[in-house]
Amino acid sequence: MSLRFNAIQNLSTNAADKTDGSSKITAIFGSNVFNLKTAREFLSDEAYKSLIASIKASQKIDRAMANQIANGIRAWAESKGVTHFTHWFQPLTGTTAEKHDSFFTLKSDGTAIEQFDGDALIQQEPDASSFPSGGLRATFEARGYTAWDPSSPAFIMDIGTGKTLCIPTIFVSYTGESLDYKAPLLKALEALNKAAVDVCNYFDKNVSKVTATLGWEQEYFVIDERLFNARPDLVMTGRTVYGHSSAKNQQLEDHYFGSIPERVYAYMRDYESESYKLGIPLRTRHNEVAPAQFECAPIFEEVSVAVDHNALLMDVMDRVARRHNLRVLLHEKPFAGINGSGKHNNWSMATDTGVNLLAPGKTPKTNLMFLTFFVNTIKAVHDYADVLRASIASAPNDHRLGANEAPPAIISVFIGQYLSKVLNDVKTRVTEKMDETDESLLKIDIHKTIPELLLDNTDRNRTSPFAFTGNKFEFRAVGSSANCSNAMTVLNVIVAETLKQFRKDVDALIEKGEKKEIAIMHIIRQYIVDSEKVLFEGDGYSEAWAKEAEKRGLPNVKTTPLALDAMVTEKAKHLFESNHIYTHSELEARHEIELEKYIKKVQIESRIMGELATSHVLPAAIRYQNMLANNIKGLKESGLKESAYSNQKQILEQISEHINKTSDQVEKMIEARKQCNNLTDTRAKAIAYQSQVKDTFFDEIRYHVDKLELLVDDREWYLPKYREMLFLR
Numbered sequence: 001m002s003l004r005f006n007a008i009q010n011l012s013t014n015a016a017d018k019t020d021g022s023s024k025i026t027a028i029f030g031s032n033v034f035n036l037k038t039a040r041e042f043l044s045d046e047a048y049k050s051l052i053a054s055i056k057a058s059q060k061i062d063r064a065m066a067n068q069i070a071n072g073i074r075a076w077a078e079s080k081g082v083t084h085f086t087h088w089f090q091p092l093t094g095t096t097a098e099k100h101d102s103f104f105t106l107k108s109d110g111t112a113i114e115q116f117d118g119d120a121l122i123q124q125e126p127d128a129s130s131f132p133s134g135g136l137r138a139t140f141e142a143r144g145y146t147a148w149d150p151s152s153p154a155f156i157m158d159i160g161t162g163k164t165l166c167i168p169t170i171f172v173s174y175t176g177e178s179l180d181y182k183a184p185l186l187k188a189l190e191a192l193n194k195a196a197v198d199v200c201n202y203f204d205k206n207v208s209k210v211t212a213t214l215g216w217e218q219e220y221f222v223i224d225e226r227l228f229n230a231r232p233d234l235v236m237t238g239r240t241v242y243g244h245s246s247a248k249n250q251q252l253e254d255h256y257f258g259s260i261p262e263r264v265y266a267y268m269r270d271y272e273s274e275s276y277k278l279g280i281p282l283r284t285r286h287n288e289v290a291p292a293q294f295e296c297a298p299i300f301e302e303v304s305v306a307v308d309h310n311a312l313l314m315d316v317m318d319r320v321a322r323r324h325n326l327r328v329l330l331h332e333k334p335f336a337g338i339n340g341s342g343k344h345n346n347w348s349m350a351t352d353t354g355v356n357l358l359a360p361g362k363t364p365k366t367n368l369m370f371l372t373f374f375v376n377t378i379k380a381v382h383d384y385a386d387v388l389r390a391s392i393a394s395a396p397n398d399h400r401l402g403a404n405e406a407p408p409a410i411i412s413v414f415i416g417q418y419l420s421k422v423l424n425d426v427k428t429r430v431t432e433k434m435d436e437t438d439e440s441l442l443k444i445d446i447h448k449t450i451p452e453l454l455l456d457n458t459d460r461n462r463t464s465p466f467a468f469t470g471n472k473f474e475f476r477a478v479g480s481s482a483n484c485s486n487a488m489t490v491l492n493v494i495v496a497e498t499l500k501q502f503r504k505d506v507d508a509l510i511e512k513g514e515k516k517e518i519a520i521m522h523i524i525r526q527y528i529v530d531s532e533k534v535l536f537e538g539d540g541y542s543e544a545w546a547k548e549a550e551k552r553g554l555p556n557v558k559t560t561p562l563a564l565d566a567m568v569t570e571k572a573k574h575l576f577e578s579n580h581i582y583t584h585s586e587l588e589a590r591h592e593i594e595l596e597k598y599i600k601k602v603q604i605e606s607r608i609m610g611e612l613a614t615s616h617v618l619p620a621a622i623r624y625q626n627m628l629a630n631n632i633k634g635l636k637e638s639g640l641k642e643s644a645y646s647n648q649k650q651i652l653e654q655i656s657e658h659i660n661k662t663s664d665q666v667e668k669m670i671e672a673r674k675q676c677n678n679l680t681d682t683r684a685k686a687i688a689y690q691s692q693v694k695d696t697f698f699d700e701i702r703y704h705v706d707k708l709e710l711l712v713d714d715r716e717w718y719l720p721k722y723r724e725m726l727f728l729r
Helices: 003-009 036-042 045-057 063-079 118-122 182-200 225-229 232-237 262-277 303-323 364-383 385-391 395-400 416-429 436-449 484-511 516-534 543-552 560-568 570-578 584-637 642-677 682-711 722-727
Strands: 084-088 100-102 104-106 112-114 144-148 155-159 162-173 210-224 282-287 293-298 326-329 343-351 466-468 473-475
Touching: 003 225, 036 045, 036 063, 045 063, 063 118, 063 162, 118 144, 162 182, 182 210, 182 303, 182 343, 182 364, 182 484, 210 225, 210 303, 210 484, 210 722, 225 232, 225 326, 225 722, 232 584, 262 282, 262 293, 262 303, 262 326, 293 303, 303 326, 303 484, 343 484, 364 385, 364 416, 364 484, 364 516, 385 484, 385 560, 385 570, 395 560, 395 584, 416 516, 484 516, 484 570, 560 570, 560 584, 560 682, 570 584, 584 642, 584 682, 642 682
Parallel strands: 084 162
Antiparallel strands: 084 100, 104 112, 144 162, 155 162, 210 293, 210 326, 210 343, 282 293, 343 473, 466 473
């Protein structure tokens, strides 16, 4: 029996729901996290104050205090049965990484002790030569350092019966270059903090810190593990390179927000329980639009912690799924013809005085502050649309962007008709020189025009990659398997850069004698005019928008190799270097790494396409071809007229054509891949893989294979079909 039919036959063997439903979330939330409440219990007053100062004021922790904190963390971890620790970091592979060490050590006299000192907490030196470095260091230069990030709390990971203390860290090379996603993000957040505080002080001198906040929405598919294992393409790439659409997909929209299947519900409750223990504040779960697609979302958190929690969640979701004989698919487009999966990043800014800078207030002053940050964000997206597009570029996301409720590759901003009118009023009613009467009217109009709550005045636009949704912006173009850090690093630094320039522009007018409020309004008006072409309220999927965007001069870069070029322009280099995020060499290295990742992923997909075609698809098709040929031969020899077997003959001809086309195209694809591999320039190689392999052969081969799936006897087809993977529970 084939793996496909064996999987179908054994679908009923499901893991039982073992989640303890009697516990309140509040009873387990953060139980495996060394949070401030736990720190207060296990640390001395001075160690606790040192940790607080490090988290809230970014002050360095000296080695003496580090020893006390490390001992406190070890005492807490050991009380929970932990024997090992690891520095948990996020290298440029796109996954998380860890190397476990035990607390166990030997004293000079041979006495065995448990020990975890400040040095082990603050820094480790993993053998990291195989992580991507983009040429920053040679393969034989293995030394890299992980350094503790106190802003993200330590946690305990339960894997089976084992428990490991995880210390969130950054990862840098021996010479100090960033080799991960976390270090640049922390720098970008600090850049935004400084720039935003400077602008906030126009309105409130008490603001001393601005924190960027993030609430991600994680979309994912869930399928049976046996069906997953019977699809080598899912195992190797996370997506189905072949597969004809089933008769029913998502056209009835009956899955969206429907009753959650019992087996998936048990899985959700299980991974949620594990997440709550790790302090991940999950709040929402529901069916998504596509069959077998689901979504979860947390409460908003500070960006760096939210990013850590999302990376951690993806790991938890994968491990817990296996306990339920399921597999979670985080690929952006695991199934053709239905919705792909994204990771919508809902972003805002909050002051240490308790103000959401993207929510209007009750007074003219707070409304003007809202308008300032609102318009600056729009201008940042306009000015750096190409860099923002590069931040979400990947081989998997190329399959998704612009299809089935995913935003297009054109970066635009949706703000809704109401706020569009507000900006238009500001643009047209502010004159070059204002008298006191105009100033008074302006203050009144701002207050009247922008109400405190905008949640009901801004609709959602699912075709927009960057949409204002009431008191935050939603960056919808981020891929479901991506690390949020990349997009968040870019978004925070472009807003920081724009706010820095805003401060300079306003100060220049004030120095010329203009009143502060009037100077602010002048620059806001200028920024609205400068960036209004990035605003779009319509259907982002339409051909008309693509044409209109071209007229406006907005970039529409559909493929990753070309989109990544924006990372290494002079504009990008100045942006990142002036804000102390990346040096030129670091930026060039990351460009190289992303190109290499693209090449490898397309290469792997090409290989599995060829392997499946030759070892699964063609043998099944040829067997059925022989059956038909023998049937026709028998009918012919029995003396029947040709009309009696004309239909069989027609099917045989179709199958023969698709077999020949599949075999021929696979051979040509292999040859094209060899030609690409001869190229030494990474960018040229990535473009060649995209144009000469992916674009030339993937859809063509898939077309013929999918036709064979419809024609070949179902009993002969080895690969689980869409109707089985998406609908069988």
